Amino acid sequence: MKEPLLHVQDLYAGYGDAAVLEGVNLDIHAGELVALVGSNGAGKTTLLRALSGLIPVSGGQIVFDGAPLAGRTSDQIFRAGLTQLPEGRQLFDRMTVQDNLLMGANLRRGKGAIAADLERVYTLLPRLRERRHQLAGTMSGGEQQMCAMTRALMAAPRLLMVDEMSLGLAPVVVLQLMETLQQVRDGGITVLLVEQDVHIALEHADRGYVLETGRIALEGQARALLDNPEIQKAYLGV
Numbered sequence: 001m002k003e004p005l006l007h008v009q010d011l012y013a014g015y016g017d018a019a020v021l022e023g024v025n026l027d028i029h030a031g032e033l034v035a036l037v038g039s040n041g042a043g044k045t046t047l048l049r050a051l052s053g054l055i056p057v058s059g060g061q062i063v064f065d066g067a068p069l070a071g072r073t074s075d076q077i078f079r080a081g082l083t084q085l086p087e088g089r090q091l092f093d094r095m096t097v098q099d100n101l102l103m104g105a106n107l108r109r110g111k112g113a114i115a116a117d118l119e120r121v122y123t124l125l126p127r128l129r130e131r132r133h134q135l136a137g138t139m140s141g142g143e144q145q146m147c148a149m150t151r152a153l154m155a156a157p158r159l160l161m162v163d164e165m166s167l168g169l170a171p172v173v174v175l176q177l178m179e180t181l182q183q184v185r186d187g188g189i190t191v192l193l194v195e196q197d198v199h200i201a202l203e204h205a206d207r208g209y210v211l212e213t214g215r216i217a218l219e220g221q222a223r224a225l226l227d228n229p230e231i232q233k234a235y236l237g238v
């Protein structure tokens, strides 16, 4: 079997004395869309922070594209192609949509093909093309989320990690964002999706992991997890 793009082994991390992650194991292969789900406070955001190098790791290891990340700064990790789209949108409100996207492109590894990439995302999301001269802060919540995702894509990541993209958005918008993530994956960018809405996440992902109090409790094909009675009872209200 091919080596995973991201290999997380027995990972421990937390805040000060408070341990949150207590031995997380997870693998993501290139070209997959993987969902990470779990209750509030399970440690999902903490895991993404540890992967991005935003909080220190106290045990275990993270290997990205064959190289251990231990000792690397968040900036170095980002430049290796591991990009996190944080909870909340963090756009530059007083800049236009297009300038926000170009800010993302400024961060990319290598400067090639920015115009072509911009064209590609505008084709993927025509709404953004229509709105490209609008100030980002005046876009609707769903449009802002699209803009934030696209800005992250403009940095040309290898693995895009998305945290709670659906927060506060109407179901139809969430559906559109999920379909966009599938297109992103089909375009060759691997995706790790953290999502509160377990049903919609597993319906769109290839595989899934369930995090419970700092450990992976279940993992498998997304379809199989959707059909799993334990998950239906705990997360799907069946």
Ligand SMILES: Nc1ncnc2c1ncn2[C@@H]1O[C@H](COP(=O)(O)OP(=O)(O)OP(=O)(O)O)[C@@H](O)[C@H]1O
Binding pocket: 015, 018, 020, 038, 039, 040, 041, 042, 043, 044, 045, 046, 047, 196
């Ligand atoms: N900066 C912080 N300092 C101290 N404790 C924190 C900090 N951030 C998170 N925690 C704690 O770590 C635990 C895991 O939080 P985390 O944000 O990773 O959960 P989550 O799975 O993302 O939850 P949610 O679904 O609500 O976003 C929680 O108990 C939380 O209170």
Ligand SMILES: [Mg+2]
Binding pocket: 044, 045, 046, 087, 164
């Ligand atoms: Mg969270």
